[in-house]
Amino acid sequence: MNDLAERVEEWMVxxxxxxxMHGGTSVVREADPExxxxxxxxxxxxxxCGISDVTAQNIKRDLIMDVEEVEDVQVKVPDTGDMGASTVEGGRGGELQFSTESSDHF
Structure with a gap:
């Protein structure tokens, strides 16, 4: 893993x-310093999750502000139909947990 990817992982933690805390996971798929x-x-x-779009926007905004060489952030969130996918296997958050609750469960 490159230095930028490691710093972004640390930032995410x-x-x-x-x-x-809410049973989600995250993983840095790409980090290109150039x-x-x-x-x-x-x-x-x-x-x-009904607020995953807010979480994604916060990550985009804050990561660009906090990590100097980051100019563009893409946050991918599988939709409800993709909940069984293992795309984030190995990401932080321990074992993958999948919500069966509606998006208004908060």
Whole structure:
């Protein structure tokens, strides 16, 4: 893993503990320091969650502000129909957990 990817992973752990607290997972799929592009994928209970779009926007905004060479952030969140996918296997958050609750469960 490159240095930027490691720093983004550390940032995610420190800045976004709410993801894990709610049973979600995240993984850095790409971190290109030359392009300034970071791709983060959310999974677990983030899939189909009614506030995952807010979480994604917060990650985009804050990551660009906090990590100097990051200029563009893409956050991928599988929709409810993809909840069985293992796209975020190995991401932080421990075992993948999938919500069967509606998006208004908060």
């Amino acid at each position: 420190g800045q976004m503990p709410i993801i894990r 392009e300034g592009l970071v791709v983060v994928e959310l999974g677990g209970t983030c899939s189909g």
